[in-house]
Amino acid sequence: MKSAVEQLSTYKSVHLNPQNINTHFVGVPMIVWSAFLMLGTLRFAWQDYQVSLAMILAVVVLCYYMALHMRLALGLVLFIVPVLYTTEQVVHTSHPFMIAMGIFVIGWIIQFIGHKFEKAKPAFMDDLNQLLIGPFFLMAELYFMLGLEKELAAEITPIAHKKRRALEAKRHR
DSSP states (O other): OOOHHHHHHHHHTTOOSHHHHHHHHHHHHHHHHHHHHHHHTSEEEETTEEEEHHHHHHHHHHHHHHHHOHHHHHHHHHHHHHHHHHHHHHHTSSOHHHHHHHHHHHHHHHHHHHHHHHTSOOGGGTOTTHHHHHHHHHHHHHHHHTTOOHHHHHHHHHHHHHHHHHHHHHHTO
16 A cells, blocks of 8 residues: 555645645535435445445545544544535435536536646546545645644655656656
8 A cells, every 4th residue: 555645745746736726625525525425325224224335435435544644534534424424414305316416527627627727637547546535635735734744744745746747757758
């Protein structure tokens, strides 16, 4: 498994433009919320409870984040629990899948607008695992804005710039 530093520096290498990062603070939560809503429609009974695929994914993804970086994962718990709660409310309305699809598409449009500012393709195009890193990266960026995890920011930023220079050199060949 790649380390948090490696994952974050790879993601940050194509997320250096502040306008792109700002679009991601809108688009990524929309995509995550809509994905959880879609997966929330896939349900099965377990003992006396209704369990959704979204609930299972939340546990698995949070365990992955905890293995990467416990303090960032704790912030992500505070994000994902309300996502699960609100999507569980919407699952029981009419047409939850259509609502999810609409928000999903809008979220991705916002993401791609951000990458126009960045002039770099999204990280997941080279590594699908980077789809899971988006929320992790945004939590790291939030921590950095709050003055937390300064050592992590100082470690990933130069690596991200180096990776970006390598990407641009490769693109200009």
